[in-house]
Amino acid sequence: MESVDLLYKAIYIIAIFGITLLIATYSTYFERKIAAFIQDRVGPNRAGPLGLLQPLADAGKLFFKEDFIPSKSSKALFILGPGIAMLVATMSSAVVPFGDNLIIGGHEINLIAIDVNIGVLYVFGVVSLGVYGLMVGGWASNNKFSLLGAIRAASQNISYELAMGLSLIAILMLSGTLSLREIAEQQQGFNWNIWYQPLGFLIFLVCAFAETNRTPFDLPESEAELIGGYHTEYGSMKLGMYLFAEYINIFVASAVMATLYFGAYNFPFMLELEAWLVNATEDAVTANNIVTLIGVAVMFAKIFLFIFFFMWVRWTLPRFRYDQLMKLGWQILIPLAILNILLTGGGILLKDYLF
């Protein structure tokens, strides 16, 4: 790889990292705004115009609070917990394709941080590491409520990862690849996977809610029973890191769902638009770049819609009871996912047989 390409890649990676953090920051703001709007309130509107500086004020407050470490805790692990949660959350957006190719000065830049051929597995591996952040933090706090929250988080994440993985297998059977980039490319135009995998998407969506510890599956931190769950003993910016990691996870989950089921950066009539642009401008490079940039905007629009959906559901549904959660995961979602695999396999065979 040439040094110019490396430079572009580095710029892209820094940009994606920054955008991830920015979106997570403003997710906190929009969470509060959406909560308020759904409850017929106005929400934060005092810090800056429309309250837009509220996330900065929140972060400033967290930084200036006392950074407390319980005396009987395992100090190293106590500090490591939020670190792992944050690190793992920011790592997983690396393989998500946010757009097609940009061509600048003859260099073709893939709008994906690292194009590995096992992208789906990478996302899964990294996301399941995320439970270590909660586990380590909850255990190191030396607090029964924290430990209970951590155990809940671990068992919940493991249970729902199974159904999530099984629902993904159907997608992999259709696409025949593990690379998120190739999966995105196969959904050219309006040929999105959601049309072939509605049941799979439903299962994946429910599991994504459970994986990100969002309502109705926010049992690890259910404040009514467990005070604060795994982050009971945390304060200051360590607590901030945990909460922040949750929002980054939502962003990543939304990006993965948009990529796998809603065609990533693809939008209807994109090929026609590119052909028309090539005719109009008589410059294939400009046409390609314009279509790519629109694709990036479309990708982010899809992600924002999913993030909105996450928040919308949070302020609509009450929390599950723990036995209901386990029953849903093991007795309903996993059999449904297996059924979905069978249906998909049958569909593929039927298609081969008929055509």
Add this chain to the structure above:
Amino acid sequence: MEPLSNRSKKVQKREMTFAEKAYLPAIAQGLGITLKHFFKKKATVQYPEQTRERSEIWRGLHVLKRDENGAERCTACGLCAVACPAEAITMTAGERKAGEENLYREEKYAVTYEVNMLRCIFCGLCEEACPKAAIFLQDDKVAPARFERDEFIYGKDRLVEPLKTTETK
């Protein structure tokens, strides 16, 4: 036993249908309701900038009025204190000295006049009891929140209507 009304329904536990068991239609319905609220007009009044509209006869903070020459109308008769159901009003009376005719309207006046805003229930009975039309409850002011209890005891310095100077007339 005979039913009191014929409106009571017999409760029966029936099996849930598949749609109810699947929970998804109910979720969709709930999401619809919250989305409806999302676009509803908000009831919030942005308080320091806006204030809620008050009725003409709304009873707020007390004021001790002056007459047309700027002299205090109150003669410290104590009828307001007697009328007050919350016993929020106390006063001490004094005799007007020579040369104070422009300050106090009659020979007797209130040296101190205190209303305890924590006791006051803003019923307006003092206003009705006053024979001199000296005390009124304003419709545009409230007793603001304070940190100390003794700050709620309003003396004459905060109750008496400010003197109208020539500039502000």
